[in-house]
Amino acid sequence: xxxxxxxxxxxxxxxxxxxxxxxxxxxxxxxxxxxxxxxxxxxxxxxxxxxxxxxxxxxxxxxxxxxxxxxxxxxxxxxxxxxxxxxxxxxxxxxxxxxxxxxxxxxxxxxxxxxxxxxxxxxxxxxxxxxxxxxxxxxxxxxxxxxxxxxxxxxxxxxxx
Amino acid sequence: xxxxxxxxxxxxxxxxxxxxxxxxxxxxxxxxxxxxxxxxxxxxxxxxxxxxxxxxxxxxxxxxxxxxxxxxxxxxxxxxxxxxxxxxxxxxxxxxxxxxxxxxxxxxxxxxxxxxxxxxxxxxxxxxxxxxxxxxxxxxxxxxxxxxxxxxxxxxxxxxxxxxxxxxxxxxxxxxxxxxxxxxxxxxxxxxxxxxxxxxxxxxxxxxxxxxxxxxxxxxxxxxxxxxxxxxxxxxxxxxxxxxxxxxxxxxxxxxxxxxxxxxxxxxxxxxxxxxxxxxxxxxxxxxxxxxxxxxxxxxxxxxxxxxxxxxxxxxxxxxxxxxxxxxxxxxxxxxxxxxxxxxxxxxxxxxxxxxxxxxxxxxxxxxxxxxxxxxxxxxxxxxxxxxxxxxxxxxxxxxxxxxxxxxxxxxxxxxxxxxxxxxxx
Numbered sequence: 020x021x022x023x024x025x026x027x028x029x030x031x032x033x034x035x036x037x038x039x040x041x042x043x044x045x046x047x048x049x050x051x052x053x054x055x056x057x058x059x060x061x062x063x064x065x066x067x068x069x070x071x072x073x074x075x076x077x078x079x080x081x082x083x084x085x086x087x088x089x090x091x092x093x094x095x096x097x098x099x100x101x102x103x104x105x106x107x108x109x110x111x112x113x114x115x116x117x118x119x120x121x122x123x124x125x126x127x128x129x130x131x132x133x134x135x136x137x138x139x140x141x142x143x144x145x146x147x148x149x150x151x152x153x154x155x156x157x158x159x160x161x162x163x164x165x166x167x168x169x170x171x172x173x174x175x176x177x178x179x180x
Numbered sequence: 181x182x183x184x185x186x187x188x189x190x191x192x193x194x195x196x197x198x199x200x201x202x203x204x205x206x207x208x209x210x211x212x213x214x215x216x217x218x219x220x221x222x223x224x225x226x227x228x229x230x231x232x233x234x235x236x237x238x239x240x241x242x243x244x245x246x247x248x249x250x251x252x253x254x255x256x257x258x259x260x261x262x263x264x265x266x267x268x269x270x271x272x273x274x275x276x277x278x279x280x281x282x283x284x285x286x287x288x289x290x291x292x293x294x295x296x297x298x299x300x301x302x303x304x305x306x307x308x309x310x311x312x313x314x315x316x317x318x319x320x321x322x323x324x325x326x327x328x329x330x331x332x333x334x335x336x337x338x339x340x341x342x343x344x345x346x347x348x349x350x351x352x353x354x355x356x357x358x359x360x361x362x363x364x365x366x367x368x369x370x371x372x373x374x375x376x377x378x379x380x381x382x383x384x385x386x387x388x389x390x391x392x393x394x395x396x397x398x399x400x401x402x403x404x405x406x407x408x409x410x411x412x413x414x415x416x417x418x419x420x421x422x423x424x425x426x427x428x429x430x431x432x433x434x435x436x437x438x439x440x441x442x443x444x445x446x447x448x449x450x451x452x453x454x455x456x457x458x459x460x461x462x463x464x465x466x467x468x469x470x471x472x473x474x475x476x477x478x479x480x481x482x483x484x485x486x487x488x489x490x491x492x493x494x495x496x497x498x499x500x501x502x503x504x505x506x507x508x509x510x511x512x513x514x515x516x517x518x519x520x521x522x523x524x525x526x527x528x529x530x531x532x533x534x535x536x537x538x539x540x541x542x543x544x545x546x547x548x549x550x551x552x553x554x555x556x557x558x559x560x561x562x563x564x565x566x567x568x569x570x571x572x573x574x575x576x577x578x579x580x581x582x583x584x585x586x587x588x589x590x591x592x593x594x595x596x597x598x599x600x601x602x603x604x605x606x
Contacts, residue, residue, distance in 0.1 A: 089263040090309035092594060098605035112603055117309050127603055132201030136603040155606070167200070169311070 084174050090117035092170065094127065094134065101125070101136055103151030111176035112136065118171040129167040130158065136172065181287035181295070181318065181345065182325040182413070185268055185302060188313045188333065190281035191219035194260045195250055197311030198593040198601050206247045210235050213432040214251055214587050234477065251586035259594045263310055271302055276417040284322060284417050299341035319344035322415045323408035326365040327383065331355065356409070357384040366405050371398070383409065423461045423530070429454035430524020436475060437520045443472070444507060445577030451506045451525045452572060455499040456563070458527055459556055464495035464536045466529030468502060470509040475521035484520075486513040494544060495529070495536045498552045499559065502527070503575055 085091045096110040104125055106112070112127075120126045122141040127134050128148055137148035137158070146160040160166045187193060191209040196202045206223035210216065216234045217224075227245060229238065235249060242249065261280045269275055274286035287295060299316035306314050317329025324344045332342035347355065361383055362372035378397070380386050387409040395403040404414045429450040437443055447470060458465055471487035488509045496502065506525050538549070562571045569576075591599035 087309070089266045093600050094603040095600040096605050097602050100605040106605060108605070111600075114603075116311070117305075129200040132199075132203070133604050134198075134200065134601055136605050150605075169200075 084113055085115075086173075087115055087117045090170075091115050094136075096136060100150040100152045100155040101138075104138060105177070106136060106151070106172075106175050107177060109178070111178075112172050113174040113176070114170040115173050116170035118173070120168045120171050125172040127169040127172060129169055134169055139168070181290055181320055182322050182417070183272075183285040183287050183295075183299065183302075184278075184317045184322070184325040184329045185283050185285065185306075185314050186317070186329050186333070187264065187281040187306075188315060189219055189221055190261075190312075191252065191257055192221045193312050194257050195253070195590060196221075197260070198256075199590070202248060206245055207250065208235075208238075208247060209250050209252055210588065211252060213434060214249070215432055218252060236477075249588050250590055251588045253590050253592065255592040255595045256590070260310060260312065264306060264312060264314075267306055267309055268302070270305075271298070274417055284325065286417055287318065296341050296343045296346065299343065300339070303340050314340070316341045317344075318342065320411040321408040321413040322417075323365050323405055324411065327356075327359070327363065327409075330359070330363055353384060356387055357382050359383045361386050364405060364409065366401065371402070374398070423463060423532075424457075425528075425530060427454045427457050427465075427527045427530070428524060429457070429526075430471070430522060432522045433520070437523075438516070438518070440511075440514050440516070441577075443510060443514060443520060443523055444575065446523050447506050447510050447525060448503050448573060448575040448577070449569075450523065451503045452499050452576060454525055454527050455497060455502050455556075456560065458530070459497045459533075459560060462533045463530040464497045464533050465492065465502065465527035466495040466531065466536075467491045467527075468505050468509070469526040469528060470506050470513065471524050471526075472510075472513060472520050473522040474518050478519075482518055484515060484518045486515075488513045489528075491529075494539045494542050495531060496552075497533060498556060499573065500555075501552070503573055507575065 081088075092114050094112045094114055096106055096108060096112060099108050106125070114127055118124075120139050120141075122139065124139045126137060126139045126148075128137055128139075129135070130137075130148070135148070138151055140147040140149050140157070146163055146166060148158040148160065148166075150157065192202075192207050195207065195209070202221075204223070205221070206227065207221040208217045208224050208229070209219040211218045214235055216232050217229060217238070218231070220229055220231065224247060227241065227247075229241070238247065241247065257280060264281070265275070265277050265283055268283050268285060272285035272287060274288075276284040278284055290298070295318050299318060302316055303314055306312050315329055315332040317325045317327065317332050318341070319325040319328045328342040328344045331344075332338050332340050335342075344352070344355075359382060360372070361367055361375055361380055362369060364383055364386065367375070367386070375381075375386065378389075380389055386406060389406060391403045391406050394406060407414050431446070431450065433446065437446070451468075467489060469487055469489045471485070473485050474481060474483050476483065490505050490509045492505065510523075538544070559571055563569065591601070593599060593601050
C-alpha cells in the first residue's frame with residue numbers, strides 16, 4: 020500500500036476498518052484516460068462528422084427487457100429442474116408480476132412457502148406445475164384457488180463466463 | 181373527491197411479498213436495534229400485542245405462539261414504497277405521497293365512474309404487481325378519505341374499499357356515531373381526552389359541534405377538521421413535500437456505550453447524515469442540538485438524559501462545521517460513569533440556503549463560503565455515486581462498535597445483486 024495515498028474507498032456492505040480498505044489508485048497527472056463522447060466531432064477546426072445527425076441514444080438493456088419496471092423483479096435460480104427450458108442453476112430470471120399466466124407460461128409459483136420456477140399446465144380444467152427435466156415429477160394442483168402464481172418469467176440471463 | 185390508499189401492515193407485508201413462508205404466521209418487525217415492535221401482522225395484533233411494545237417483553241409470548249421477529253429492512257421498504265407510489269400514479273393525475281405506505285389521490289371529476297369499483301381495481305393491481313395488500317378510503321375531504329380508509333381496514337364486509345360519498349345522510353350518521361373521536365385524522369390522544377371532557381366522544385359529536393366554540397377553546401385546526409368531517413374540503417393535496425423544519429438523526433446503540441470516543445464517532449456520523457439531508461432540501465441550519473440518553477428500561481441503573489442547544493452565528497450546511505459544533509456540545513454534556521443507550525443530533529432553525537443571511541461581523545469570507553459549498557457538493561456527489569459513507573470525516577471513525585444491532589436480518593431482495601430472492605428449481 021502506498022503510504023502517501025490519502026483516498027480510500029470502502030468495499031460496499033462491509034464495516035470499514037483499515038483491513039478491508041481498497042486503494043483507489045495513484046493520482047498520476049500523466050495518466051491518460053479514454054473518454055467516449057456522444058458527439059463524434061469535438062475538434063472545432065475540423066469538418067463536422069457526417070454521422071452527427073444520426074447520433075442516437077445508447078441501447079438500454081433495462082428498456083429492452085423490462086416493460087413494467089414497477090412490477091419487475093430479478094430472481095436467482097437454484098436447482099436444475101428447468102434445464103429443458105434453458106434455465107440453469109445460478110441463472111438470473113426477469114419476472115414480471117403484472118402479466119397474466121397462461122397455459123405453457125414459465126412461472127414463479129408459491130409452493131410450500133418457497134418461490135419455485137415451473138411451467139404452468141392449464142388445460143381442460145386440469146392444472147399442474149411441470150418441471151422441464153425428466154428427473155422431476157409434475158406437481159398436480161387440485162384446485163385453482165390453492166395455486167398462487169407469484170409472477171411470470173419473461174427472460175433468462177445465463178452467464179457464460 | 182379524494183382517496184387515501186394505505187398498505188396493510190406495510191413492513192410485514194413487504195417481507196411476506198418475497199418470503200411466502202411468512203404468510204399466515206404471526207410476524208413482527210422490530211425498530212432499529214431490535215428495540216420494539218414497529219409493525220405487526222394481524223395474527224400478532226390478535227394476540228393483543230400493542231404497537232411499540234419492547235421486544236424483550238415479548239420473549240415468552242413469542243415462544244409460546246411462534247412469533248417470528250424481523251429486524252427492520254429499510255432498503256426493502258424504500259424500494260417497495262417507490263414502486264407502490266408509481267403504480268398509484270397511474271390512477272390519478274394528482275397524488276400526494278403522505279408517508280412511506282400512504283398516498284392521497286385526487287378523484288376530482290371522477291364522480292361519473294363507479295369509485296368503489298375503481299378502488300377495487302387499485303387494490304387488485306397493487307396486490308398483483310407487488311404482492312402488497314392495501315385498503316382504499318374515498319371521501320369528499322382528505323379527513324373523510326382517511327376516516328373511510330379506517331372503515332375499509334377495520335370492517336371486513338367492505339372488502340378493503342369504502343366510499344363515504346355513497347352513504348345516505350342516515351347511513352353517514354350511523355357510521356360516524358359508531359367511531360371514537362380519536363380515530364379522526366389530526367385528533368391525537370391528548371386532544372381526544374380534552375374533547376371527551378366537553379362531551380365529545382364520537383366522530384358524530386365532533387362533526388356536529390359548534391365550530392366557533394371549538395375554535396375558541398381549541399384551535400383553528402380543530403375547526404377545520406370539523407368542516408372537513410362535514411364534507412367541506414379545506415385541505416388540498418401537497419404534491420411537493422414541504423421542506424422539513426428540523427432534521428433529527430439519532431439511533432440507539434447496538435450495545436450500551438460508556439466511552440466518550442465511541443460517542444464522538446456516533447454523534448459525528450449522525451451529524452454528517454443530518455447535514456446530508458439538510459443539503460438535499462437546500463437548507464442551512466441556524467442551531468444544533470446534541471442529546472444523550474441512558475436506558476430507561478434498566479431501572480437499576482443511574483439515569484442521565486442531557487441535551488444542549490448550540491446556536492450558530494452563521495447558518496451553515498457544512499458537514500465539517502456542524503460536526504465540530506456537535507463535538508463541542510457533546511464534550512460539554514458528556515459525563516463519565518453512565519452507560520449510554522442513545523445519542524442524536526437535531527438541526528434546527530432551518531432556512532433556505534439561497535435566502536439565508538450571513539453575519540455582518542463574520543470573519544468568514546465569501547470566498548470561504550463558496551469553497552465550503554463546493555466541497556460539500558463534491559462530497560455529496562461522490563457519496564451519491566459510490567455509496568453512502570464512501571467519503572467521510574475521520575471523526576466518524578472506523579470501528580463502530582456501537583453500530584446498530586440486527587439480530588434478525590433479511591435480504592435486500594430488490595436492491596442488492598447478492599441478495600435476490602431464490603427461485604427453486606427442484
